[in-house]
Amino acid sequence: MLLGDVSFHVVVITLAVAAGTVASIPEPFADATGDATGDATQPNIVFILTDDQDVTLGGLEPMVKLRQLVREQGVFFDNAFVHTPICCPSRSSYLTGNYIHNHGALNNTLDGNCASLHWQKDAELRTYATHLKKAGYTTGYVGKYLNQYANKQAGGVEHIPAGWDHWFGLVGNSKYYNYNVSNNGVAEHHGSDYAMDYFTDLIKNNSVAFLKKTIRQSPSSPFLLVSATPAPHGPFTPAPQYSHVYDGHKSPRTPNWNHHSDDKHWLVRTTSVMTDEVANHSDMTFEHRWETLLSVDDLVSDIIDTLEAENVLENTYVIFSSDHGFQLGQFCIPGDKREPYEHDIRIPMMIRGPRIPKNVTLHQIALNVDIAPTIVALSGQTAPEEMDGRSLTPLLFPARQDSTPDIEDAEWRDDFLIDYHGQGGPPCGLSACPGPPLDNFHVTDASNNTYTCLRTLSPTTNTIYCEFTMTGYVEYYDLAEDPWQLTNTAKTADVQLIAKQKARLEELRECSGPSCRK
Secondary structure (H helix, E strand, O other), X not given: OEHHHOOOOOOOOOOEOOOOOEOOOOHHHOOOOOOOOOOOOOOEEEEEEEOOOOOOEOOOOOOHHHHHHHHOOEEEEOOEEOOOOOHHHHHHHHHHOOOHHHHOOOOOOOOOOOOOHHXXXXXXXXOHHHHHHHOOOEXXXXXXXXXXXXXXXXXXXXXXXXXXXXXXXXXXXXXXXXXXXXXXXXXXXXOOOHHHHOHHHHHHHHHHHHHHHHHHHOOOOOEEEEEEOOOOOOOOOOOHHHOOOOOOOOOOOOOOEOOOOOOOOHHHHOOOOOOHHHHHHHHHHHHHHHHHHHHHHHHHHHHHHHHHHOOOHXXXXXXXXXXXXXXXXXXXXXXXXXXXXXXXXXXXXXXXOOOOOOOEEEOOOEEHHHXXXXXXXXXXXXXXXXXXXXXXXXXXXXOXXXXXXXXXXXXXXXXXXXXXXXXXXXXXXXXXXXXXXXXXXOOOOOOOOOEEEEEEEOOOOEEEEEEEOOOOOEEEEEOOOOOOOOOOOOOXXXXXXXXXXXXXXXXXHOOOHHHHOO
16 A cells, blocks of 8 residues: 555445345444453454554565455455554554553653653553453463563563463563563573574464364463564564565656655754665565565464464454554655655554454554554454454444544544654754764664654645654654655645644543544
């Protein structure tokens, strides 16, 4: 999907069964407010989460099996976003259903509350896993968790996050070889042998093993499985059978590719145009990212095949998404995320499962903070009020009628908060410093790259308004006119319009629970 092809209108779907009548509501919703305690009618839930997978630059193109087995069998959200384009804070939002200012994980560091002791005693106790565990679910997590997970200063590999029965968590950040995992609290080292150690395949094998064991040993117990892959995050190491599959492919030459802009904030403004050598390196990264995703495609296929072989696919919801997007040469940045631009904040998101209409694209805004309340709702419970996100179930089951606030609301959201806290930066006063080095990959950041934005998307409005905290710099784009965000119009836009955007942004910066969902 190219950015310029995105639709911004709202649709309502009516699902009909073979006999031509409106489909009934799935069994799990028969009593959405009841106390679930392992009732066999509760659905199973599988959540597959990738790392750094974009949607605007063709990040879904290599995944043919995903398209056939999930997207064409369910609902695809073509306006799905993260509210922060960085790993640990976004993953924390997936887990808790909260914006950064309410879960407290500011960045990827331990000091920034990424998997810290404080996180473990606070936000980690109120994830979707803890809610489903209380509802009688058998829970399993396999793969990358949070960037500082198992840091020795925060409990090491012995720490198993609350809510998980089976735990196979990567120590630290994404790798494909030569890493450690916590296998139910016990350190396990993996080396460089493909058959034994390639991490995406190891996640696949452990996920399948969890499914078979859980289904066969506890057939009356619903399960929750999270499979969180390192791909396509750096170091971009494909499996040997997929190495060179995409040789010669280049990252999309979008209008903002290698485009130097003088009207953006300091970090982008001071980034130099890529040389041919750096551009070639960026293209090679693009190739390898696609190649790593072929192993994720195998993981999706094996999980679906296992669910079908164990006769539980028809009672299982499968959710697929990414922790944020990515850029490869856009605004001269060879390869990174962290910016308030569409390629960084847009993500793939799709869901299949019982009674969900097949091969349908929805255009409403869906956010990473919506996944936690959605998972809780799919399990038959009511999402906690403190969650900032909204359950997506009213969109997935448009015929469903009950008394939840989301159903009573005639309208869906048309704006949301973007929040990012920059890290580091040279000690020369920032605004007077030279720009990042030409070959800067995955480290294009500075403390003055701290911002909040209001992203608005409705049938009549498609804009983004951003304030950079340390410098007071403002960016504003009307994406209906400028989808690649080439020209910052903050200084020329209508004064009253900017004032209105600013006021709404201030509201969202302070929101909590229900006030975030207005």
